[in-house]
Amino acid sequence: xxxxxxxxxxxxxxxxxxxxxxxxxxxxxxxxxxxxxxxxxxxxxxxxxxxxxxxxxxxxxxxxxxxxxxxxxxxxxxxxxxxxxxxxxxxxxxxxxxxxxxxxxxxxxxx
Amino acid sequence: xxxxxxxxxxxxxxxxxxxxxxxxxxxxxxxxxxxxxxxxxxxxxxxxxxxxxxxxxxxxxxxxxxxxxxxxxxxxxxxxxxxxxxxxxxxxxxxxxxxxxxxxxxxxxxxxxx
Numbered sequence: 001x002x003x004x005x006x007x008x009x010x011x012x013x014x015x016x017x018x019x020x021x022x023x024x025x026x027x028x029x030x031x032x033x034x035x036x037x038x039x040x041x042x043x044x045x046x047x048x049x050x051x052x053x054x055x056x057x058x059x060x061x062x063x064x065x066x067x068x069x070x071x072x073x074x075x076x077x078x079x080x081x082x083x084x085x086x087x088x089x090x091x092x093x094x095x096x097x098x099x100x101x102x103x104x105x106x107x108x109x110x111x
Numbered sequence: 112x113x114x115x116x117x118x119x120x121x122x123x124x125x126x127x128x129x130x131x132x133x134x135x136x137x138x139x140x141x142x143x144x145x146x147x148x149x150x151x152x153x154x155x156x157x158x159x160x161x162x163x164x165x166x167x168x169x170x171x172x173x174x175x176x177x178x179x180x181x182x183x184x185x186x187x188x189x190x191x192x193x194x195x196x197x198x199x200x201x202x203x204x205x206x207x208x209x210x211x212x213x214x215x216x217x218x219x220x221x222x223x224x225x
Contacts (some may be wrong), residue, residue: 032216043202044154044216088152091214098167099144099204099214103153 001026002094006102013080014110021075021105023090028068035064035075038087038104046086048075069083080109113137115205116185117217124193124224132188132220136205143186144204144214145171145178154202160186161208193224 003026013019023033032051036044048057048064050073056065063076077084087104094100116135124130136143141162146154156170160180171178175193180186190197200221204214 033213036216043218044204046213046215049213073151091154093214096167097142098156100156101154103148 001065002030002092002098002100004090004092004100004102006088006090006105008105009103010040010106010108012108012110015080015082017080017109018076018078019107021077021088021090021107023073023075023102025071025073025100028071028096029095030068031095031097032049032074033064033066033093034091034099035062035073036089036091040087044089077107081105082109087107100103115203115217116199117203119220120218122220124221124222125207126194127192130190130193130197130222132190132201132203132222133185133205134188134205134217135185136203137215140205140207140215142206142208142212143180145186145188146202146204148200148202148219149198150188150199157188160188190222193222195224198222198224 005024008024033048034049050057050066061078066073087106089104090102091099143160145157148154158171158178159167175191178188200219202219204216206212206214
């Protein structure tokens with residue numbers, strides 16, 4: 001059974017810092033991995049999708065890596081801003097095409 | 112191309128009533144997922160559907176909950192005889208299908224059972 005874990009559960013950093021969020025999964029038989037952002041009381045916004053054959057994806061200040069063999073992904077946020085404050089969720093598409101989510105990392109960027 | 116549309120955004124039901132949640136996938140998407148999110152918790156998978164087929168309902172409670180995705184019209188998540196514990200945000204996602212496609216989420220329906 002695929003399980004997805006995200007650490008840390010919460011993170012508070014001053015504005016301008018670079019930071020790394022971690023995601024691990026137990027079964028390497030995945031089709032892809034997606035990072036989402038969720039603001040309080042809102043839906044999910046897709047940030048980055050990494051196909052199983054890829055190692056990383058970049059979008060603006062965000063960079064996501066995937067190491068399928070070790071069951072790990074990281075989301076790197078450069079030069080953090082208060083507007084980056086949100087919950088970040090990692091999800092893998094497993095071998096039966098289900099999206100399995102981690103519990104998320106709550107990020108607070110202090111001005 | 113409109114995103115994934117869920118309605119209603121907020122739904123209040125008394126205990127014992129039925130709740131019907133609707134999800135219209137993005138144009139061209141034939142795969143729909145439903146998730147439940149309790150306050151301060153992550154998203155829990157409920158059901159995965161393709162047009163006219165339930166592919167995986169392993170996350171759905173055996174009683175009172177059902178889902179459908181008809182050939183025409185939106186996907187419906189139906190909760191019969193709601194109880195207070197059903198209060199949660201219910202999110203729908205759609206994807207084109209296949210292994211390398213991105214899932215897009217709706218804004219969710221927040222169900223409150225009073």
